[in-house]
Amino acid sequence: MDALRAELQGLNKFLHLEKANLDILRGKQVGPAEVDGLLAYYLKTILSLTHTTVGSILIRDGDQFVFRAARGPGAQKLIGKRIPESEGIIGGVAKSGKAHLSVNVRGNRRRSSINESTGNRPRNILAAPIRNTNGVIGVIELIKKSDGNPFTAGDKAMIEFLAGRLSLDMEYADLLAGSQREARHRVMQMKLSTVLNSTLDQREVRRRAMEAATALMDADVGSLLLVDEKTGDLFFEVALGEKGSRLKEIRLKMGEGIAGWVAAKDQPALVNDVENDRRYFRQAGVITKFVTRNMVCVPVRSKGKVVGVLQAINKKGGGAFTEEDLENFMTLSHQVAVALENAHLYGELKETFVNTAAALAAAVEKKDPYTGGHIKRVVEYSSAIARCIEGDAGDLEQLRLAAVLHDIGKIGIRDSVLLKQAGFTPDELETMRSHPLVGADILAHIEQMGEVRRIMRSHHEKWNGSGYPDGLAGEAIPLHARIISVADAFDAITTDRPYRKAAGLDAAKEEIRRHGGTEFDPLVVAAFVEACETGDILISKE
Numbered sequence: 303m304d305a306l307r308a309e310l311q312g313l314n315k316f317l318h319l320e321k322a323n324l325d326i327l328r329g330k331q332v333g334p335a336e337v338d339g340l341l342a343y344y345l346k347t348i349l350s351l352t353h354t355t356v357g358s359i360l361i362r363d364g365d366q367f368v369f370r371a372a373r374g375p376g377a378q379k380l381i382g383k384r385i386p387e388s389e390g391i392i393g394g395v396a397k398s399g400k401a402h403l404s405v406n407v408r409g410n411r412r413r414s415s416i417n418e419s420t421g422n423r424p425r426n427i428l429a430a431p432i433r434n435t436n437g438v439i440g441v442i443e444l445i446k447k448s449d450g451n452p453f454t455a456g457d458k459a460m461i462e463f464l465a466g467r468l469s470l471d472m473e474y475a476d477l478l479a480g481s482q483r484e485a486r487h488r489v490m491q492m493k494l495s496t497v498l499n500s501t502l503d504q505r506e507v508r509r510r511a512m513e514a515a516t517a518l519m520d521a522d523v524g525s526l527l528l529v530d531e532k533t534g535d536l537f538f539e540v541a542l543g544e545k546g547s548r549l550k551e552i553r554l555k556m557g558e559g560i561a562g563w564v565a566a567k568d569q570p571a572l573v574n575d576v577e578n579d580r581r582y583f584r585q586a587g588v589i590t591k592f593v594t595r596n597m598v599c600v601p602v603r604s605k606g607k608v609v610g611v612l613q614a615i616n617k618k619g620g621g622a623f624t625e626e627d628l629e630n631f632m633t634l635s636h637q638v639a640v641a642l643e644n645a646h647l648y649g650e651l652k653e654t655f656v657n658t659a660a661a662l663a664a665a666v667e668k669k670d671p672y673t674g675g676h677i678k679r680v681v682e683y684s685s686a687i688a689r690c691i692e693g694d695a696g697d698l699e700q701l702r703l704a705a706v707l708h709d710i711g712k713i714g715i716r717d718s719v720l721l722k723q724a725g726f727t728p729d730e731l732e733t734m735r736s737h738p739l740v741g742a743d744i745l746a747h748i749e750q751m752g753e754v755r756r757i758m759r760s761h762h763e764k765w766n767g768s769g770y771p772d773g774l775a776g777e778a779i780p781l782h783a784r785i786i787s788v789a790d791a792f793d794a795i796t797t798d799r800p801y802r803k804a805a806g807l808d809a810a811k812e813e814i815r816r817h818g819g820t821e822f823d824p825l826v827v828a829a830f831v832e833a834c835e836t837g838d839i840l841i842s843k844e
């Protein structure tokens with residue numbers, strides 16, 4: 303009856319083991335710790351099923367075996383210890399791929415690996431290989447039955463069977479870890495792609511590409527080298543990470559260094575021993591004092607041409623880059639190429655638009671010989687003031703565009719009024735003062751110019767509400783309009799007019815300052831004064 307109960311208990315434990323992999327691995331990110339958990343569980347069950355008190359599981363790592371699980375007195379200190387693959391009974395089992403059973407052997411010639419460290423002097427040893435298609439990947443070793451009896455053929459059959467199951471479970475853990483890793487990379491790549499493509503600013507795309515390279519490759523430093531279209535050289539546009547910023551100084555000739563080789567050959571490079579790679583450009587390490595251990599480097603292609611090289615340097619934690627890293631990096635480089643191309647196209651489009659706007663503004667300016675160069679100066683002064691504004695001065699490109707276009711409405715003012723310098727009749731004055739509205743009307747059909755229109759319309763408004771066309775006051779006037787208003791006035795004061803001579807910088811500054819709080823926003827005037835004092839605003843002769 304007792305024997306039957308013991309059998310049933312054994313069966314019960316075995317059934318538990320059946321779902322051990324699920325219980326231990328399910329819902330977890332599988333790594334070495336989870337595999338150790340699986341091994342510990344197996345060992346505990348094996349010892350229990352074979353009524354054994356001391357045992358261990360060793361797993362192969364290269365040409366050594368590592369104790370990954372151990373039970374019995376003093377056995378814990380074995381964990382992590384390594385033995386050569388050919389040593390002792392473990393070595394014999396690994397070599398033959400067959401189980402070993404010694405019964406009542408004194409002074410076993412092929413000693414157990416466990417006895418030295420634990421003080422056990424086993425006379426009975428049972429060891430079985432854990433095999434997969436690649437050969438022996440580990441060994442289960444049992445050395446002492448609890449009743450002091452030798453191991454039996456039944457124990458041997460049991461341990462061999464369980465070694466087979468363990469091998470399957472380890473393979474399952476491996477597959478799970480692999481697919482989880484892949485899923486993590488997919489998710490990360492999707493995130494990185496979103497981040498890369500959520501801006502059209504070229505500099506920002508480049509910065510994000512660096513960050514993505516560092517994060518995806520789990521590297522210390524990431525960098526993006528771009529091909530200089532004129533010289534064909536490669537240069538580090540940005541570099542992040544510790545000491546990374548110093549890489550900005552470096553230029554490589556096409557073909558020079560590992561990155562240069564990648565660009566010239568249009569091929570990726572995975573180098574885990576940089577020091578011994580003859581392509582390595584030592585100068586870079588000397589300049590940066592940065593020790594490059596390993597790197598992965600891929601070309602960035604746009605329209606079939608190499609436009610740059612994406613580089614990740616030094617795998618974190620002292621590890622090596624893998625073929626899988628390289629594949630993931632290639633995918634990232636495609637995404638970076640698309641984001642760079644989009645940003646480049648957008649930049650070109652914007653530049654074309656700004657140039658067209660500037661040409662249009664210049665055509666208007668040409669009508670009035672006294673205001674030559676006015677637009678250019680207002681753009682300069684406005685930008686200088688914005689740089690000195692305390693707090694956020696907003697989108698400076700928008701400010702520049704609004705400054706270029708601010709007087710475009712003058713195109714609709716008849717010459718007889720526009721060219722008159724003084725002595726306007728009330729009607730003429732009204733016509734003249736319509737130019738902010740005419741300008742806003744011109745841009746009415748360009749949806750993207752909504753804010754620029756608002757700024758143009760308000761550039762003659764005054765802080766105290768006495769301006770035109772809407773009589774807006776204070777912060778109801780867009781900040782950029784308040785800035786252009788000061789820049790516009792400063793240029794008018796400092797240029798010759800038929801009815802008066804130009805004022806000098808100090809006099810003009812005083813006049814603007816005097817109107818702070820009435821005509822002009824005091825905050826903008828303060829920024830203007832600071833820009834004058836730091837030399838950011840000088841009277842431009844152009």
Ligand SMILES: [Fe+2]
Binds near residue numbers: 709762
């Ligand atoms: Fe104006």
